[in-house]
Amino acid sequence: MMKPRLTIFDEPLLYTEGLSKLLSQSKIFNTIDICNCYETLSLQLQEDPPQFLMISSNILMLNEIYRAVEKITSQNKDIKIIIIGNSYDVTDVRKLFDKGIKSYLDRNSRYDEFLKSTQALLSDEIYICDHAKERMIDFISHKQGQSRLQMRDPLTKRELEILKLICDGLSSKDISEKLFISINTVETHRKRILLKLNVKNSVGVVKYAMENHMID
Missing domain, CATH: 3.40.50.2300 (Response regulator)
Structure with a gap:
């Protein structure tokens, strides 16, 4: 390349x-x-x-x-x-x-x-x-009193874990190595997170997490 x-x-x-x-x-x-x-x-x-x-x-x-x-x-x-x-x-x-x-x-x-x-x-x-x-x-810590937006479905424990790592700026490869799972599995979780949060990309994930106190 x-x-x-x-x-x-x-x-x-x-x-x-x-x-x-x-x-x-x-x-x-x-x-x-x-x-x-x-x-x-x-x-x-x-x-x-x-x-x-x-x-x-x-x-x-x-x-x-x-x-x-x-x-x-x-x-x-x-x-x-x-x-x-x-x-x-x-x-x-x-x-x-x-x-x-x-x-x-x-x-x-x-x-x-x-x-x-x-x-x-x-x-x-x-x-x-x-x-x-x-x-x-x-x-985020000063916004705890704000109401949370509603998700289509609640995130699983693994999806919440991956969401935090996405907010930390880790790539799918980094996440797979950190959690000892395959990159394909990470990508599957990413797609489900995007669907549940109704966002299009990682920027949307970070914004949603910030606004809804999910990474504090």
Whole structure:
């Protein structure tokens, strides 16, 4: 399989250069470009879009990121967007996923989380950094009084276990290894979870779990 290309949209900082070099050493990407001008980025996305696009909150305000993500995903749904945010609120992170991003990392995320995020996206999974997941749990703990949405059928103990692992950002392969079951079995459980929650994908699972206090 051909290695993907990555474009990092950020200010020309030492941090950005360092991250680019570290990611180059990982040999995950075929090429890594750094872009710090929105006009240049727009031209690249039109002429030769990368498979992965990392957007930093250093270079755009949150509302600008919303608009950029919406525009980019409307023109090319195959681009996997990673947002490097400034410890955004849970509602802001959720809105970013609604707009079409595939991964969210805080600016203080460790390098190994960048690698985990990349591997998750290569497996067509979403990824949320540990700090953001902790904020989700805090958010959920303050919403215990809210009514739960009704499911078509209650989830089984195994399905609840797999749901939590999905919310932790694990791929089907990771879940199968962790629970000592086959990938086909994991996929069967995934399909049943999607059906019972009446959602379309992993993003929907995470949103439902957050709103209904299922991962606290």
